[in-house]
Amino acid sequence: MSVQDLHKTYPGALEPSVSGLSFSFPRGIIAGLLGPNGAGKTTTISILCGLVRADSGKVQVFDLAQDVAHREAIKRLIGIVPQQIALFPQLTAVENLVYFGNLYGLKGKPLRDKIDEFLLRFGLEKNGHKEVYKFSGGMKRRTNIIAALLHDPQLLILDEPTAGVDVQSRNLILQFLKDYNQQQGVSILYTSHLLEEAQSLCHEVAVIDVGRLVLQGQPSQLIQQHPECRNLEDVFLHYTGLAVRD
Numbered sequence: 388m389s390v391q392d393l394h395k396t397y398p399g400a401l402e403p404s405v406s407g408l409s410f411s412f413p414r415g416i417i418a419g420l421l422g423p424n425g426a427g428k429t430t431t432i433s434i435l436c437g438l439v440r441a442d443s444g445k446v447q448v449f450d451l452a453q454d455v456a457h458r459e460a461i462k463r464l465i466g467i468v469p470q471q472i473a474l475f476p477q478l479t480a481v482e483n484l485v486y487f488g489n490l491y492g493l494k495g496k497p498l499r500d501k502i503d504e505f506l507l508r509f510g511l512e513k514n515g516h517k518e519v520y521k522f523s524g525g526m527k528r529r530t531n532i533i534a535a536l537l538h539d540p541q542l543l544i545l546d547e548p549t550a551g552v553d554v555q556s557r558n559l560i561l562q563f564l565k566d567y568n569q570q571q572g573v574s575i576l577y578t579s580h581l582l583e584e585a586q587s588l589c590h591e592v593a594v595i596d597v598g599r600l601v602l603q604g605q606p607s608q609l610i611q612q613h614p615e616c617r618n619l620e621d622v623f624l625h626y627t628g629l630a631v632r633d
């Protein structure tokens with residue numbers, strides 16, 4: 388996927404949220420779109436998915452341009468796990484997942500089998516019939532990830548999937564992403580402000596700040612290019628300074 392010279396200012400906003408951003412990632416890898424709060428990560432992936440319109444710039448998902456003609460095709464190729472949990476709290480996990488499966492035209496036993504398989508894989512097999520409002524943050528997040536996987540997307544996009552989850556859930560999610568990428572060849576785009584987490588998960592990263600690209604490349608190479616830096620966070624701070632962000 389790629390974005391080229393992307394610009395976005397929300398209506399009424401004084402500053403642009405994305406300002407001349409370009410990056411590209413090859414198919415089949417785990418890619419990280421990283422940066423501090425307010426950097427423009429959610430805005431950028433919303434544009435990639437076709438949920439938010441850019442003011443200008445080119446967006447491509449695999450070899451399809453994100454435009455009116457391809458919006459539906461791209462929607463089927465993508466599975467998106469939003470930053471905010473999007474589940475019906477009064478429904479059980481299974482009821483939620485049946486609902487999301489139905490949206491993609493999945494139904495009956497094939498859908499139920501798939502839901503059971505993913506519940507097991509995400510350690511939720513004993514909680515499928517519990518209402519989601521009773522779930523911990525980690526359980527909700529795992530359920531929300533399953534909702535994005537039922538239609539076998541070719542590109543899985545996750546917006547800060549480890550925010551607000553316990554250590555065990557976090558480990559399970561990160562291990563799942565590595566396995567899923569390796570076994571199914573599914574491309575993954577993950578956003579995070581946690582550079583250390585991304586360093587070990589991602590094959591390639593784009594680090595952004597105030598809507599602009601700061602760094603792009605393989606984490607190990609970016610670190611090697613800066614002998615004074617021990618990790619990706621050091622490299623990021625090398626370019627952006629230590630000033631705290633709002």
Ligand SMILES: Nc1ncnc2c1ncn2[C@@H]1O[C@H](COP(=O)(O)OP(=O)(O)O)[C@@H](O)[C@H]1O
Nearest residue numbers: 397400404422423424425426427428429430431
């Ligand atoms: N719907 C919106 N309307 C106005 N400003 C927004 C909206 N969404 C995000 N912003 C602003 O755009 C900037 C980038 O936000 P966002 O893309 O959510 O960043 P990130 O996901 O990296 O934290 C922030 O300054 C944020 O306040």
Ligand SMILES: [Mg+2]
Nearest residue numbers: 428429470546
């Ligand atoms: Mg965000």
